[in-house]
Amino acid sequence: MRKYENFFMVxxxxxxxxLGAVAGKFRGVVESNGGTVVSYVPWGKKKLAYPVKKNDxxxxxxxxxxxGPELIAELERNMRLDERVLKFITVKLxxxxxxxxxxxxxxVVPSDEAQPGLAVxxxxxxxxxxxxxxxx
Amino acid sequence: xxxxxxxxxxxxxxxRRRRVCRFCADSNLKIDYKDGKTLRYFLTExxxxxxxxxxxxxxxxxxxxxxxxxxxxxxxxLPYTITQSI
Ligand SMILES: [Zn+2]
Numbered sequence: 001m002r003k004y005e006n007f008f009m010v011x012x013x014x015x016x017x018x019l020g021a022v023a024g025k026f027r028g029v030v031e032s033n034g035g036t037v038v039s040y041v042p043w044g045k046k047k048l049a050y051p052v053k054k055n056d057x058x059x060x061x062x063x064x065x066x067x068g069p070e071l072i073a074e075l076e077r078n079m080r081l082d083e084r085v086l087k088f089i090t091v092k093l094x095x096x097x098x099x100x101x102x103x104x105x106x107x108v109v110p111s112d113e114a115q116p117g118l119a120v121x122x123x124x125x126x127x128x129x130x131x132x133x134x135x136x
Numbered sequence: 137x138x139x140x141x142x143x144x145x146x147x148x149x150x151x152r153r154r155r156v157c158r159f160c161a162d163s164n165l166k167i168d169y170k171d172g173k174t175l176r177y178f179l180t181e182x183x184x185x186x187x188x189x190x191x192x193x194x195x196x197x198x199x200x201x202x203x204x205x206x207x208x209x210x211x212x213x214l215p216y217t218i219t220q221s222i
Binding site: 009052058062089110112113115 | 158164165166169170171172173174176177207209210211212213214215216
């Protein structure tokens with residue numbers, strides 16, 4: 001089996017019940033097609049960088065699972081047909097993965113802050129080396 | 137500029153000191169398409185990807201960076217463009 005993650009965004013105004021139904025549906029698609037859900041973590045509501053179907057916010061969910069490649073088409077078909085789902089992306093994490101040997105993963109929602117020590121220095125001057133050159 | 141007028145036949149050329157790729161230097165830093173806040177450092181004000189010669193990313197990490205930014209755009213975590221309202 002392979003390990004994948006599906007990161008998807010649903011409408012921002014869904015009730016707890018509706019979010020539970022979404023979770024049940026997509027976990028079900030994975031499990032009923034021979035896959036194993038490794039983790040299912042709601043990341044919550046975020047402001048979008050651009051409006052998506054007139055929504056300024058979206059509710060993000062990250063689902064990791066083990067499956068064969070044919071399950072991806074089935075999962076994505078279900079997501080495409082579900083009007084609650086606004087966006088989704090599937091990324092392969094591991095080519096050779098057995099969930100029973102790796103256990104479950106902690107359901108951690110990462111910090112909403114940028115990683116420290118990353119700022120690109122806007123002012124490059126102090127690191128510039130100034131050389132002079134004869135013209136021509 | 138006094139400098140320019142005293143030596144008019146010379147022109148200045150700037151060579152930026154080569155800095156090291158920050159992702160090579162710090163293995164704790166991760167490039168993740170889901171981490172919009174971090175990726176945003178590598179976009180210009182208008183939302184374009186900052187080129188390697190400015191960001192000092194190495195080729196490998198710049199490749200990972202551009203892929204992550206494109207995925208983040210797809211998921212509306214980052215903008216494709218930022219248009220200035222006039
Ligand atoms: Zn690097």
